[in-house]
């Protein structure tokens with residue numbers, strides 16, 4: 001502790017002096033927690049607590065302002081692992097008004113899961129968080145190791161399977177890229193995203209250790225066959241770890257990549273501390289490993305002690321333990337490593353780590369870190385930051401992370417209409433139905449689609465689509481499409497029914513957990529391509545390579561488009577060859593089917609009365625114009641319907657009472673599949689849909705930009721009740737999610753609750769309920785979407801008896817072009 005000055009006057013708690021990096025201070029705080037755990041000596045507890053809390057940052061997720069400029073995922077990860085240990089060992093809990101250990105670890109996990117990057121090398125976390133930092137193009141094993149380690153330990157501590165699913169994902173990616181060689185279990189340093197097959201072959205002891213402990217946690221929290229798999233992996237990793245043991249009996253830890261040649265840098269001089277720390281901890285969760293690990297720790301501790309005779313006080317430890325003497329090096333890393341390996345030998349005399357159910361006291365916060373997720377600007381801190389514009393990389397795509405409380409709090413703090421700054425640009429935010437009515441309805445020509453809203457759609461849909469045009473051009477596109485959505489077309493359930501059959505066929509009925517959102521996304525892609533083109537992608541059954549490519553391009557293009565909408569015009573004019581290529585391929589796919597019809601006559605699908613493409617062709621538009629509009633309708637209808645359906649299942653999985661009522665209503669219809677007219681009559685079913693779309697509106701936020709100086713009816717004056725003069729070029733944003741749709745003055749004190757019954761009373765809503773928007777540009781596919789959703793619900797609950805939520809806590813939501821569950825919607829069904 002002589003190196004640490006954070007607890008002294010003038011020092012900063014949680015910081016080591018230069019040249020030590022911030023991450024190593026996090027590791028040191030973890031070492032202090034270990035010191036107390038093994039010895040019972042509380043001397044450094046307050047120092048550790050102070051340091052751990054001082055560095056949390058304004059969003060309580062270890063992204064403090066003075067570090068974020070250069071912060072990597074591994075840096076943040078080391079702090080995350082330190083607080084995870086504090087929760088597991090029941091280290092003194094902070095005062096109730098302070099962030100708690102478990103919640104902090106969850107915050108680190110959440111922000112990192114949101115950075116999972118499927119676009120380069122098929123997944124993984126980048127080393128650096130921010131684009132301009134050296135190392136942003138590198139995916140290193142320690143970043144994955146920290147993430148895997150925390151996810152696995154959170155799964156064990158909380159029992160929540162979604163953490164385990166992420167640990168699995170991280171493991172699978174490491175194994176598939178061979179960064180963690182599934183044969184030898186060696187863990188290599190990393191790879192550049194420019195060449196994902198070229199691995200940097202260095203092996204570091206902390207990589208092996210981080211995966212070893214994580215695998216032990218996974219073993220401990222799993223059952224049956226999965227448990228056996230993790231047992232094998234623990235053994236494999238332990239075998240691989242042997243590469244770090246040197247000396248005559250190959251039983252002394254050595255940093256083999258640099259130590260023998262005396263070239264370990266300051267960071268590397270501390271790595272052995274973590275291998276020793278995690279090997280010892282592994283024994284608690286995977287007890288059979290003890291027989292192999294104990295002798296290694298004992299020999300290493302003896303050797304380390306021999307090196308602790310250096311420095312002026314003759315008590316400083318060296319780095320090379322195989323030398324049998326002090327090697328002339330001193331530092332925090334050396335001290336920490338020697339201490340950890342010594343403590344590790346006492347593993348059998350300390351209590352087992354606790355879990356939430358078995359003795360844990362640390363309070364969790366599953367949604368923690370949400371307001372920092374995907375922050376791309378290290379200078380903007382939480383208070384000034386508009387969470388709607390934050391970016392995240394999670395699950396299937398990127399999007400801002402959303403927390404309803406956060407939105408409401410912003411309006412409570414600033415008033416119902418206020419100016420805020422997002423990524424350096426001023427925008428006007430409103431939660432006033434009257435303002436939204438003006439912008440979308442009465443005064444829509446002053447508020448065209450432009451600015452962020454336009455930049456989202458342009459790269460994929462081009463400048464002539466119904467989504468990117470205004471005035472006459474928009475009107476022409478809408479007029480052309482309108483006949484396609486008349487009642488007869490919308491009520492034709494034949495085409496959709498086929499895809500519902502495929503959807504129901506892949507639902508596991510043995511009570512196992514699955515992600516229903518993923519299946520719904522496939523369902524809506526299959527049905528919308530079928531409806532529009534007369535040919536389905538068939539992703540639920542057998543997809544052709546072209547269809548699969550279309551699916552992938554679509555996912556990629558919509559996530560990139562969302563990012564571009566946030567970053568605005570600058571990014572828009574920069575070349576983006578990958579996105580361009582994706583958009584080209586999407587168009588090519590549609591062109592192929594279009595040409596089939598133009599060459600051979602109306603679509604080959606004879607069992608259907610109606611195919612969108614056939615109808616539009618009768619109007620003789622140009623090919624490219626038609627492609628623009630077809631792609632627009634896929635964008636408009638596919639993810640939105642999937643988002644709505646996922647929200648419905650999410651809510652029903654938590655409300656068995658509602659499922660019971662729904663099934664009661666369904667029972668009155670008999671055994672046949674319902675007609676469109678019958679579905680319309682089902683009051684409760686329709687209220688379920690309405691209520692889920694209130695809480696989780698698929699288009700969670702929207703915007704328009706003023707094309708002249710204009711007036712909004714409210715938001716001005718000292719109390720915001722007077723008209724507000726708005727300058728030309730103002731971007732106005734509103735949010736249905738979290739604010740407008742949850743206004744307590746409209747929906748009552750239980751506005752955050754799912755209660756379909758609320759629609760049975762005389763609840764009269766106008767512009768406070770706009771999942772399908774309003775005014776002349778109201779969603780053209782509203783009836784179509786509602787029919788698909790109600791039919792899906794009906795068929796689903798005809799097949800199963802109930803649905804059960806398999807993820808707990810606040811949902812982690814993200815908003816791309818549409819709202820989705822960042823970690824999927826994990827459920828299980830009860831067969832009829």
Ligand code: HEM
Nearest residue numbers: 478636637640641644698699771772773777779780781785
């Ligand atoms: C639950 C499902 C759906 C939701 C929540 C939804 C929501 C919306 C919203 C909020 C808008 C207004 C966007 C804006 O003006 O910025 C919109 C527009 C539109 N929607 Fe939907 N939509 C859904 C399904 C569909 C489907 C299935 C289709 C077609 C098959 C569709 C086609 C369109 C089109 C073409 C527009 C543009 C209308 C215009 O600008 O005139 N939507 N939708």
